[in-house]
Amino acid sequence: MKILVLNAGSSSIKYQLIVIPGNQVLAQGLVERIGEAQGAVHYQSADHQIDEEGVIPNHKAGLEKVANLLLDPEKGVLKSAGEIQAVGHRVVHGGSYFVQTTIIDDRVKKVIKDLFPLAPLHNPANLAGIEVAEKVFPNARQVAVFDTAFHQTIPEVAHRYAIPNKFYEKEHIRLYGFHGTSHQYVSKKAIAYLGNDKAKFISIHLGNGCSMTAIQDGKSIDHSLGFGPMNGLIMGTRSGDIDQSVVLYLQQSLGYSAEEVANLLQKKSGMLGLTGSNDLRDIESASAKGDPMAQLALAMNAYRIKKYIGSYAAIMNGLDALIFTAGIGENSDVIRQLVCTDMEFLGIALDQEKNKIRSKSIRTIQHPSSKVQILVIPTNEELEIAEQVYMKVKGN
Ligand code: ADP
Numbered sequence: 001m002k003i004l005v006l007n008a009g010s011s012s013i014k015y016q017l018i019v020i021p022g023n024q025v026l027a028q029g030l031v032e033r034i035g036e037a038q039g040a041v042h043y044q045s046a047d048h049q050i051d052e053e054g055v056i057p058n059h060k061a062g063l064e065k066v067a068n069l070l071l072d073p074e075k076g077v078l079k080s081a082g083e084i085q086a087v088g089h090r091v092v093h094g095g096s097y098f099v100q101t102t103i104i105d106d107r108v109k110k111v112i113k114d115l116f117p118l119a120p121l122h123n124p125a126n127l128a129g130i131e132v133a134e135k136v137f138p139n140a141r142q143v144a145v146f147d148t149a150f151h152q153t154i155p156e157v158a159h160r161y162a163i164p165n166k167f168y169e170k171e172h173i174r175l176y177g178f179h180g181t182s183h184q185y186v187s188k189k190a191i192a193y194l195g196n197d198k199a200k201f202i203s204i205h206l207g208n209g210c211s212m213t214a215i216q217d218g219k220s221i222d223h224s225l226g227f228g229p230m231n232g233l234i235m236g237t238r239s240g241d242i243d244q245s246v247v248l249y250l251q252q253s254l255g256y257s258a259e260e261v262a263n264l265l266q267k268k269s270g271m272l273g274l275t276g277s278n279d280l281r282d283i284e285s286a287s288a289k290g291d292p293m294a295q296l297a298l299a300m301n302a303y304r305i306k307k308y309i310g311s312y313a314a315i316m317n318g319l320d321a322l323i324f325t326a327g328i329g330e331n332s333d334v335i336r337q338l339v340c341t342d343m344e345f346l347g348i349a350l351d352q353e354k355n356k357i358r359s360k361s362i363r364t365i366q367h368p369s370s371k372v373q374i375l376v377i378p379t380n381e382e383l384e385i386a387e388q389v390y391m392k393v394k395g396n
Contacts, residue, residue, distance in 0.1 A: 001393065002026070002083050003386045004070075004137070006063075007090040008129030010121055011035055013062050016382040017070060017077065017084070020390040023383060026077040027070060031062035041065050048075040059128045060135070067136050086141040087133045088389035090181070090381070092122035094146030096172060101149070101388040103396060104130055104142040112144070118176075118228075141396075143389045150184040151177030153219040158315075161227075177223035179205045183213040184220075185384035186325045186377040191218060193362055194373065199320040202312045204305060205379065206328035206335065208236040208278070212305070214312035222315060224308055230266060232308065234301045236278035239269035241304070271297055280328050280335070287334075302338030309339070313346055321373040322348065330378050331358075336365070340374060347371030 007014040016028040029043040029050075039056035043049070043066075050069060056062045070078045078084070089104070093115045102108055112127050130142055151159075159175040160168055167173045183203045191197045201215040210233040214222040224232025224240075234240045242265070250256040256264070272278040274297040275286065286294035313319040324336055333355045340350035349370035357363070359376075366374040 001085045001390055002078075003086045003088055003389050004084050004133075004140070005088045005090070005382045005385045005389075006129050006133060007382070008059060008125045010125045013059065013066065013129060014382075015066055016386070018383065018386040020386050023386075028382075029066070029069075031056060031066060034059060034062050041069070043069045043075075045075065045077050050075060059125070060132045063129070063132045063136050081137055082139050084137050084140045086143055086389050086393045087137055088143050088145055088385040089126060089130050089133070090147065090385060091126040091130075091144045092147045092178065093119035093176065094144070094148045095176070096152070096174075098144070098146045098149055099152040101143060101145045101392045103392060104144050108144060118172075141389075141393050143392055145181060145385045145388050147178045147180045148176045150180030151175075151213070151220045151223050154221055154223060158222045173227055175223065175226045177211075177213070177220065178225045178229045179209065179211045179213075180220070181381045181384045182325060182379040183211075183215070183223075185381065186323050186379055187213075187215045187218060189362055189377050190321060190323050190375055193375065193377075194321060196320065200316040200318050201321050201323055202309055202319065203323045203325065204329055204339075205326045206233075206305075206324070206332070207326035209238070210235045210240070210326075210328070212308045212312065214316055216316055222312060232304075234274075234297075234304050235270045236280075237267050237270045237272045239265050239273070271301065274300070280332055284332065284334050298334065298338060302335060305335075305339045306343070309343070309346065309348075319346060319348075319372050321375055323375045323377050325377050325379040330376055336374075336376075348374065350374060 001020050003018050003020055005016045005018060011034045013031040017026040019026060027043060027045040031041050033039040034056045035058060038053060041052045067081060070076050091112055095115045097111050109127060112123055116123050134142055182205050186203055187201055190201055197218055203213045203215055205211050209229060212224045213220050230238055232240045247261055250261050271283060275283050275294050277283055283294045283297060287298055328335055336355055337350060340348055349367040351365055351367040354365040360378055362377045364373055364375055
């Protein structure tokens, strides 16, 4: 089955055309700067690479460009649009309504729309991607894969906030969680690798956005992002955990508007706010040259991750494996080492040499004395979406 996976953002569309079973990527790329003065389309297949600049007024124009490239008689990989049997859409917020991958119909689109206030940056773009794909690929099944779905197993004791009940019942304010597709993908890989579907895992996704998930019996039981994607770990530009009093102080004493506070905590904080860069490679090289602020930022980042490891080991009453994934988790031996140092009390001991090996494969990097396995697992959200879409469409 040829499945087109779409990840539509506010001004971009990432896409991959994948054949399942077999996991063959026929083509992939990105449409960027949609609606701006100058946009770009990138396309890569086994034999061709295309990078085109030009105005892309809206998502429809962007997706039509993708379709034209896929169907190009010389450089394309399809003879007709009808060859695409399903389009898998990454949808960021599924609220409490969607616990699994769902075939899209008018009711599903209405719920995605009703959830706009909870994900104002993402769900409108995701819905635009769906509506455009319906027009461009009218014969394909349209399927939604929700970032929040994997976390719907988080129990009430963990997903509720201690505020008056009406805010939960009427306003649906609770922990939803994000990066679910990535956490689900790496936890399935870890279960297969370790041959243990009852294991207690902590999955640590460290990219531009960062989050951790406690996973027991293959299910998410707690997670560091919350109602929105701001809580928990220190991220590229987001502060993660912060005392609510700081938000009140910014507004009540320093005169910040709600919008200014949101901008500060989401776009100007985190590693960027501490060091001036949100790219961990820059921060690591500054730290290696002795920059004290870069060193402090790395130490703070790892310290926060350690606190979550401790709390998740406590709530699961044990720990079998840590999983590091995404750009930083897969590539930064520096962060992995800072996190796994002085953790023998929890049975975590890193092998320094194994930690330094660079690889694109799943691997373990713990010392033989470690009770806890430490895995590095490359994530692949597009493949997870394609596999879920395949199972859903096949089953219908
Ligand atoms: P996104 O959340 O946008 O998908 P990624 O998973 O690609 O992000 O992660 C981006 C982060 O990974 C950046 O902070 C980048 O600096 C970091 N990163 C990528 N490669 C390396 C590397 N070799 N060493 C350290 N950090 C890296």
